[in-house]
Amino acid sequence: MKYKKGDGADQPNDDGGMNGSRDAPPSIELDIIQHHGGGGGGLGSGGGGSTSFFEPTWREDTPVSGGSGQGCSSGRRGGREPPEKRLTLFALRLAVLEKAASGLGTLAFAWATVVLLGGFASDLTNTDFWCVTVILVGEGARVFSRSHELEWQHHATLTSTAGGALRSSSRVIRRFVHALAAPDDTRARAAQFQRQVVLLMKQRTWHAPDVSLLPYTGWVFLSKRIGRVLNWLQVLSASACVALSVMRLWKHDYFGAGAENKKDNMRPALLLFYTVALVEASLFLLEKLYWIWKVSVCKLLDQVSADCDLGAYGLVSLKRFFYDAYSRCISGSIFDGIKMDLVTFAEELILSDFLDEQLIGVRILQRFANSKSGSAGDTLRKVGTNPRSIERVVEMLNWKRPEEEEVRWCAAEVVSKLAGKRQNALRVSGIPGAIESVMSLLYTGRGAPASAGDPQALAAGAHGRSYDYLQFNLLGLRILKKLSRDHDNCGKIGNARGLLARIIGFTHASQPLLRNPLAPDSQVRAVKRALQVVKMLVYTTGATGKALRRDVAENVFTVSNLRGILQHGQQHMDLQKLAMDILTGLAMDDRAKEMIVSTGGVVKLLLSIFAVNVNADECELGREAAETLAMLALESEAGCSAILKRDDVLDQLVSALDDKDVRSLNAARVLRSLCAYSGDEHRTRLSAVTKAMPAVLRGTMTGSDKTLEVCVGLTTQICRFIDGERFADELRAAGLDERAYVERLVSILRQYRYPEIRVPRMRRFLVQQAVWLVTSSSSALYAGLLRELGMERLLESVADTTSELECYHVFSGSVAIGKHRENFSAIVESALQLISGGDAAAAAAGGSWTE
Structure with missing residues (x-):
């Protein structure tokens, strides 16, 4: 499965500029294949639209790569010699x-x-x-x-020298300065500092x-x-x-004297x-x-x-x-x-029994793994192919004593770098207990996952100690984000007891955090990384993805946390975007869709975001909101009812059809779902959707690919509310006549004679529209035109090439989800009978294929 978006790689403020700092982790670049295509056109522009769940992808898993890939290692070999x-x-x-x-x-x-x-x-x-x-x-x-x-x-x-270095390390110096700066109880603090140093050097051996x-x-x-x-x-x-x-x-x-000759x-x-x-x-x-x-x-x-x-x-x-x-x-x-070489030397040191030697070794690995001089690739390759080294650094993630904080921090950064390369990520996750070790980094000091948006809770969780839990939380989430790139790793993360609940716990962002422009960046980053991990989990394909979506949705805090971000995150649009992506992924599951719709205010917030169209960023959010609404409305009467609660929603959706971006494409999908799956109580109100006919006809005549597909499908649904005479009037208002329209439909079907991955519902919508034409009040006219233009031969070709690809609404990678209610082969057979002058039963049956 191709993940929808850049999952943090396209967010420069997430990890950028933090290399080698304890205050923030170093920069990590993830080469994640984007799920949304670039600018596609509006309904009348002929643009390609966007890639989404509505068409399958060939590959389910994408390769994992990090900022230190082959290019770095080859640069090391081809550049200057190692120092x-x-x-x-x-x-x-x-x-x-x-x-x-x-x-x-x-x-x-x-x-x-x-x-x-x-x-x-x-x-x-x-x-x-x-x-x-x-x-x-x-x-x-x-x-x-x-x-x-x-x-x-x-x-x-x-x-001995290592101990001196430890005593001069930044962590211990900071504690010493704090002890000296204290106006009272200075002796006690100094004594505590001495005890910490002695504890650091204490071993079971001499x-x-x-x-x-x-x-x-x-x-x-x-x-x-x-x-x-x-x-x-x-x-x-x-x-x-x-x-x-x-x-x-x-x-x-x-x-x-005289002894020389002797x-x-x-x-x-x-x-x-x-x-x-x-x-x-x-x-x-x-x-x-x-x-x-x-x-x-x-x-x-x-x-x-x-x-x-x-x-x-x-x-x-x-x-x-x-x-x-x-x-x-x-x-x-x-x-x-x-x-x-220093890498092998460091690997030997981390296997030592002395803490100071372990620190020196893991510090070397951390420095080299984060190096920009070209040594990162060689370092990760050597460590990644040494099982003992990988096991050791993963084991270090569980070390929680205060004197081991520096070792644990460096080991976490090394594991994070290793997880950025596909083969190394598989080796890391293959170690027994590795996922649990990573989960230990998410501990907040309170015995339960803390809210990243609650700084007071985080401070209280430390129990007065200076152990920096939040920075370890960030590293743990970053490692999980990289491991989630692999399908099997997603399953392991979901099966780890309590891990999913901890990750979801970090997605909570309080209103003060989201609306405070001076809020600590690390807390916002924790929320963002947690959202990225959840997004990658819910977008997993196959049975694993189905189980993960169900588990994520069943957590009672998931949807409410996402709602809070949508409601208060106007200053953090990247968080809102991730929240909507997660909702879109969860909507693939019917039960999850019900939970989203039944959570108060979610659909209302999505409609509000969709309606705002002031600047480029808000337009981007509007496109995301439209896709989420399209997924919520798909085959869901409850979802359609929730959308239709807003009085002006139809007018907004119809007006959005004229936008020349992906927003118009998803707006058309929402309108089609509203017409197809809303209950009878909304039929009268939905008659206003006929206002969209000019834009839809324009898209049919000039569009291509996904734009053309959705326009034909929406036309079929709009025709449910009009008769043949009204449709002819709409054609003339658009500067068309019946023959030109039918010729366009036949030419499209001839172009897509075989199933097409990019537009898997194209032929279904075309055949459904043909069925409506020959069952409308002007059926004789349209049937004659269709026979004259060779529609019968085309339908016979379609009947011989139908596939499972055309029987589903959405796709998770190459796995189909949500089967159409009507069999496509039966629709094609009915269309053939109607066009060739079949019996009335076929005509009556054909009139029901409007889904």
């Missing part, structure tokens, strides 16, 4: 220097132990012996402890950087300081090695050892200088953080990422680290 590749390249180059230094150090260690100390230990001078020993011990310890030093440094970045390795040593032997100690020891060892090697190579006094091999052995030791230590110091240059002088981490747009968590996450890449290059192949 984190500079870090992995930096790690590779450091690893090359480190492995070269470690290799030379190993060679020097082996040479010193085997050759010098093993072969010349007794012949070495005291100076060389102690220089070799010091260099050997220092460099040997440095080479063989390098991996452990990296391990300590890596542990130092695990959660916090590795804060573990004291020895008892009673305090901060001296904390594990997070061991890495720094080992690093400085490495530098001191290398510096000592350089100094000793240069000193011995410079002095060159390896032997005592030990010819000792000189080159010592020269080689001191040279290798000097080169090895120099490479290590060069590595350190390269590190300081890139990190401290060139600010590599800051540059990459800015390019990745990671915000306050950039340095923390990138430092962790770099040490992981560097460790892989050192422990394995030097090329292992360059295979890493």
Whole structure:
């Protein structure tokens, strides 16, 4: 089924300009196929009219796409390189220097132990012996402890820096500022703030950087300081090695007096050892200088953080990422680290047991998913194809503790982005309990769905806490809106216990909210998104759509909430438009139609909106109201009676036929339904519909497609109130005669010899009009003209090509709803008998086919 309109994609104020902000969610674009065509003409303009429920569509489901589609991912591959590749390249180059230094150090260690100390230990001078020993011990310890030093440094970045980032996050800072700004009870508020920070870092396992390795040593032997100690020891060892090697190579006094000729091999052995030791230590110091240059002088981490747009968590996450890449290059192949990327790194972090690591990981995913630089497509593709990652971010939606608010927020944004792509949306909804997890975002703090239009209720629902329920409500509704693009997901949403009631609860907008121009935009947005979700649910096709329409209509608040929006939403026409769309969709169900009609004031409000025709926006609303009225009047005597309660409704509908827009098309449909389905008590009043005959005849002669279809159908209904002589007068008043009119009908039927999807009732209306002509008071004239123009052969062709398409009033996608009361084949057979001069019984039967 093609959804009627843009469901929010055509509303720039719904999500626009909110990217990366906690006050409002980022922009989401939905590529929703519109259900209304553009400007079609009026009844006399020959325009195409509008696409609506009155004709079927080929496809029932539309592909789901988000603002970060293939174009973004291809732009990522075809544009600039990902910023984190500079870090992995930096790690590779450091690893090359480190492995070269470690290799030379190993060679020097082996040479010193085997050759010098093993072969010349007794012949070495005291100076060389102690220089070799010091260099050997220092460099040997440095080479063989390098991996452990990296391990300590890596542990130092695990959660200690992350905790610092958390403590400086906007959420905690805001609480701290509020605590300082309080004039009274400041100490209590400060203590509460401290408890919140401690609670944030509290885990069931030890916090590795804060573990004291020895008892009673305090901060001296904390594990997070061991890495720094080992690093400085490495530098001191290398510096000592350089100094000793240069000193011995410079002095060159390896032997005592007169001993040079006795030990010819000792000189080159010592020269080689001191040279290798000097080169090895120099490479290590060069590595350190390269590190300081890139990190401290060139600010590599800051540059990459800015390019990745990671915000306050950039340095923390990138430092962790770099040490992981560097460790892989050192422990394995030097090329292992360059295979890493930040998305995979973030996926590993969100699976951690530490809250601060989870926050860093999900924050990276949230930033990349919302990125406009081209990384969004790649990020969503990677996360979407990793079942563990999807399950984890969906699980995070259920985390409701205050210290987990930031994690939950970021996870909700990631899920929202994932739901914008069709395959990912199916994977998200396929996770057991995923719909229930999304439903948890709609919690308002009161144990029941709060009205988005009641700010006092929302404030009271928070019970004095700063937990921002409304923002989570907006994210939950946005995720549901995207998931609703898929037919199966609509069924899952409808089957989730209590979810439909919560969504409908958010459609309530109080009069103060709708009429207050200074009302918070977030509350209006919540109402709008809820309406969009309900609209997409009621427009679902097949048995699922039928059940959803019934469930939505049976909620006692649905129609009354929509009525409130129609009554007070003059300043929010987009909400009124959505409300009328929902009413139109619900009207496909007979029981729902009865509920709408029986709810006081709904039809009256629709007629009032239809009557207003001042500016372009109000004309658009008038078109929507006309379509809703057409659906309410279709095959519903109660709906027709409710419409006819207004005294001037017929005059307004007739005058609307001259408008050159879709409003005229739906006005004609309303008039046709009023003539066809109103009870006998309205027959006298409906005789005034004959005023529409000039406009209808003009549309018949010059219109096309849907305009032509509805004009022919309305002509048949108007003819119920006049005879053949009156019809001839109407033809002459329009500048026509009987022959010209019949020729037009025959030419139309010849043009639509086969069923047409765009106008599925065209041939039915034409045959019905032909039946009326040959049963009117001028039947002999019309029967002769029809035979002369070949109508019999055309009707035989129609009889051979009738289809189910022509037997229904409306369609939900390709699913037909509301079967015509008369069989089309029987009408065609009766028309053939009448035109060919059949029996009187056929004539009498033919006169009843006016529906």
